[in-house]
Amino acid sequence: xxxxxxxxxxxxxxxxxxxxxxxxxxxxxxxxxxxxxxxxxxxxxxxxxxxxxxxxxxxxxxxxxxxxxxxxxxxxxxxxxxxxxxxxxxxxxxxxxxxxxxxxxxxxxxxxxxxxxxxxxxxxxxxxxxxxxxxxxxxxxxxxxxxxxxxxxxxxxxxxxxxxxxxxxxxxxxxxxxxxxxxxxxxxxxxxxxxxxxxxxxxxxxxxxxxxxxxxxxxxxxxxxxxxxxxxxxxxxxxxxxxxxxxxxxxxxxxxxxxxxxxxxxxxxxxxxxxxxxxxxxxxxxxxxx
Numbered sequence: 037x038x039x040x041x042x043x044x045x046x047x048x049x050x051x052x053x054x055x056x057x058x059x060x061x062x063x064x065x066x067x068x069x070x071x072x073x074x075x076x077x078x079x080x081x082x083x084x085x086x087x088x089x090x091x092x093x094x095x096x097x098x099x100x101x102x103x104x105x106x107x108x109x110x111x112x113x114x115x116x117x118x119x120x121x122x123x124x125x126x127x128x129x130x131x132x133x134x135x136x137x138x139x140x141x142x143x144x145x146x147x148x149x150x151x152x153x154x155x156x157x158x159x160x161x162x163x164x165x166x167x168x169x170x171x172x173x174x175x176x177x178x179x180x181x182x183x184x185x186x187x188x189x190x191x192x193x194x195x196x197x198x199x200x201x202x203x204x205x206x207x208x209x210x211x212x213x214x215x216x217x218x219x220x221x222x223x224x225x226x227x228x229x230x231x232x233x234x235x236x237x238x239x240x241x242x243x244x245x246x247x248x249x250x251x252x253x254x255x256x257x258x259x260x261x262x263x264x265x266x267x268x269x270x271x272x273x274x275x276x277x278x279x280x281x282x283x284x285x286x287x288x289x290x291x292x293x294x295x296x297x298x299x300x301x302x303x304x305x306x307x308x309x310x311x312x313x314x315x316x317x318x319x320x321x322x323x324x325x326x
Contacts, residue, residue: 044275048283051268054259056290059132060298061255062123068249070241071127074256075119077237079223079230081257086220099213099221106205110218111226113202119261121195130188133303136291137176138192140314141169143284145200150277153204161320169317176310206265207272215269219262285315 065074090097099107125135144166151162177189209218271283288311295301 040274042275044271044273045283046271047267048271048275049286051264051266051271052283052287053290054264055268056287057294058256058260059122059126059135059291060294061252061260062126063132063299064248064252065256066123066127066249067252068245069243069253070237071123072120073234073237073241073243074253075123076116076230077234078119078253078257078261079115079226080234081254082219082261083223083227083230085258085262086223089216090220090224095217095220097221097224099225103209104225106209107222107225109205110202110209110222113198113200113205114265115202115222115226115230115261117198118195118202119256121191121198125188125191125195128188128191129186130192131303132295132299132301133292133307134177134188135192136288136295137307137310137314138173138189139196139199139291140288140311141173142196142199142203142287144169144317145196146203146277146284149200149204150207153208165317165320168320169314172310172313172317176306179306203268203272204277206269207277210269210273215271215273216266218269219265223262285319288314 062074065078069077087097122135122139126132130138148162148166174185177185206215206218206222213221292303292307292311295303
């Protein structure tokens with residue numbers, strides 16, 4: 037692997053470290069705020085920081101018109117899709133550890149999006165590996181759901197697909213535009229929607245802020261929604277979307293660690309076995325993608 041690819045992988049790893057705390061932070065935030073308010077309001081917090089970054093750097097607040105379609109895809113995927121689906125899944129009863137295992141397929145989904153978007157022709161082993169990972173997740177969710185796929189599981193699948201599409205499109209744009217500008221433009225572009233929705237939800241819902249919920253809200257707004265994307269998109273662009281995406285292999289295990297340390301959440305051998313099985317399947321997809 038070249039020096040540039042190594043740097044890309046390192047940057048992507050920093051993004052994964054930031055993202056790995058998102059589920060526990062979301063749980064804390066929802067202790068004091070409505071889940072819809074957390075899902076949309078985090079983008080408003082991030083948009084304020086993004087606006088400051090753009091103004092200080094003397095960069096236009098909006099992206100070029102020729103790229104608006106791509107930015108629209110990112111808005112749909114990472115500003116609305118992933119926060120909304122994942123937050124509602126946690127609110128619906130999915131544990132942080134359960135969500136982490138299901139989202140463990142995100143590297144494979146991101147790699148598949150990158151392959152399809154780039155027009156590559158992966159070997160059959162790539163798709164077989166993706167299928168094995170999907171089977172592992174299905175068996176796990178059925179076992180945890182008493183033989184049924186729950187509504188929370190479907191919401192997590194929505195979060196998975198949303199993030200994969202948004203990550204891929206953002207990684208493509210970051211090849212020519214610095215990663216911090218990609219996420220900053222995305223957040224500013226979404227602000228005409230996120231700001232009024234957040235204000236309406238703040239007025240219509242009952243908030244009971246605590247130190248923990250405010251800290252969780254601040255984390256998902258500043259770190260998960262903004263700062264984490266700066267090294268993440270830069271890493272995808274520098275190291276390759278599919279290759280640098282391998283760093284996400286560590287995200288489920290890191291999230292399990294945070295759930296244990298911060299939430300005192302206990303999980304059994306089945307959860308650990310499922311996480312390791314997904315990790316193995318996704319690692320195989322990375323080796324077999326081309």
